[in-house]
Amino acid sequence: MESQPQAGEERRLISGTQLRRLIVTEIYKNLGDAEITKIEFEGPEIAIYVKNPRWILEGEEKVKELAKQLRKRIVVRSDPKARATKEFTLRYIIENAPEDVAIDPSDIQFDEVLGEVRVLTDKPGKLIGKGKAFRNQVLAQTGWRLEVQRKPPLLSKTLYSINELYLMASAERRKALRDIGERIYRDMIVGPRHIRVIGLGGFGEVGRSCILVDTAESKILLDVGFSQSGFGPDSYPRFDAPELRIDELDAVVISHAHMDHVGLAPLLYKYGYRGPIYMTPPTRDIATLLLKDFIDVFVKEGKEPPFTLKDLTTMLNHTITVNYDVVTDLSPDAKLTFSDAGHVLGSALVHIHIGQGLFNILYTGDIKYYSIKENKALRLQPPANTEYHRVEALILESTYGGTDTPSREEAEQRLFQLINTVYQRGGKVLIPVMAVGRAQDMMVLLGKAMAEKKIPEMPIYIDGLIYEVTAIYTAYPELLSKEIRDEMLNQGSNPFITPQMVFVNDQSKRDEAIYAQGPAIIISTSGMMVGGPILEYFKRLAEDARNALVFVSYQASGTLGRRIADGEKEVQLEDEGKLRTFKVNLEVQRIEGFSGHANRSELLAFLRRLTPKPRIVVLNHGETAQLASLASTIKARWDKLGFETPPEVIVPENLEAVRLYPRSSKLHTALLYS
Known part of the structure; x- marks a missing residue:
């Protein structure tokens, strides 16, 4: 954690040990009446275990205030010794659930490590109850936190298998989360002295999307895709880039579940990566299905797949799902926030906040944008989000950057x-x-x-x-x-x-x-x-x-x-x-017009509505002509797009490193002391 910079002084760094000690001190100071038994750093979350399950409800507002003060995600769980037996809890849920909510006992599962009882139902809202009444009731009476999932009208083997995996490997997942927590709250060595992005795939092309964000303190990988235009080395991201070392990666972030963005993520775990991989819950579910199928296709053809089911399982055990608009720590100097990209279910724009207000990157992944007011057609997804607190650099997809498709x-x-x-x-x-x-x-x-x-x-x-x-x-x-x-x-x-x-x-x-x-x-x-x-x-x-x-x-x-x-x-x-x-x-x-990618007009409309406006626009995910056309349009029409000054538009190639910060001494000063 860094202190706020003052003009004329160096940015002060606090060690990971000091930060953890500070957090623990603040927890006991603010939640002293909680009868805390232990505090664990589990991935980006701080888990607090308490003796009295009822306190979790009574102290909810205190926990929210503390989380806001610390700017951390805090979860409170009852101590294992304070929980009722699984048999009693199952019976209690079935006997006390609202009358119009049918629950099959086989749809109730217990995660002893996280202290959660998960229930599948086609009426999740009614089961949770108004004001979370039934959820709170179960917690108070049993000590188990009720987690309700929607039971899809179509049977999903994938959702079932993921739940089974997490239950079977919950102890392994907890260890992985604690290891991840240690790395997130480690000592900061130099802080974000520079910020670079290196295109490892998807620059000057469509496919194998992969971007390395390097802050000197942290290394974060955005997407790990596979190119579907062929097989062989050119289908893989440039893992041979000198800037990429798997053992130095702090986090992997996946924008959405298309193979050109997630297709080779398990390969990282095959070669020793044991850090976190972040994605939305639907992206995890769909990616699991596609990656399993990817393996099956290779096996059926008598070929060796790039990774195995074991590697995929290892990836899932290190997967941390993050909902839209939830701020999550990635490393000592970087935070992640997802927002809806409008492309497919669970697709996300990836916002990376670096330092204490130092620099913000928005990576679109793949987006679809349209005006809700003007739309007359049937749409499956809402449009991409355009409102953010800060954006200094935008990495913008350009699949149809030069093409105006029909409506x-x-x-x-x-x-x-x-x-x-x-x-x-x-x-x-x-x-x-x-x-x-x-x-x-x-x-x-x-x-x-x-x-x-x-x-x-x-x-x-x-x-x-x-x-x-x-x-x-x-x-x-x-x-x-x-x-x-x-x-x-x-x-x-x-x-x-x-x-x-x-x-x-x-x-x-x-x-x-x-x-x-x-x-x-x-x-x-x-x-x-x-x-x-x-x-x-x-x-x-x-x-x-x-x-x-x-x-x-x-x-x-x-x-x-x-x-x-x-x-x-x-x-x-x-x-x-x-x-x-x-x-x-x-x-x-x-027939053009159905694409989940924004066309030229939609990309420009997205830029026009985007607030605040970035100072730097990096174009990727497009063929050469599309990239060139969009770049020239932004440069020529920047004022009509709502920019106060011309943005710097960059169209890099794969393996090209773009230094986003400091871009120049003038920009460096403006950013550091703004």
């Missing part, structure tokens, strides 16, 4: 028109999608379009990982757009499930989708046609001109999807062990 309304009309045309000629519409985001978008959109008679009723086959990802979506309705959230929570309906939807779970259903007479819509992974069931559908449907293939999301350079979208009429694919040439006779359409 969402126009895109919907084009898609409906295409489906109607293909329906009339008796064909099938094949829609390749990523399992996360675009798949759920298409499911909800087409289900509503059929209900509103905008397109004819026909089977909608859903294949790949889409079912499981959708199940995770249904567990977090509070993070979806207001329209979808209200439909699920207030109207009791599920827009992800309609009578026309057929979830493909075996080969017979896949054959039905391909060979059954009559029109149909097939939504399948992978979105760029680099693998997954989409290839089987394509092989069987490509040579029939009645069918159509429609791309509704970004196609990276070098992928099969990009080649077909660009007009290739013949493609070679393996079929039954042999290489075969397939003629692309089906209609190919590319």
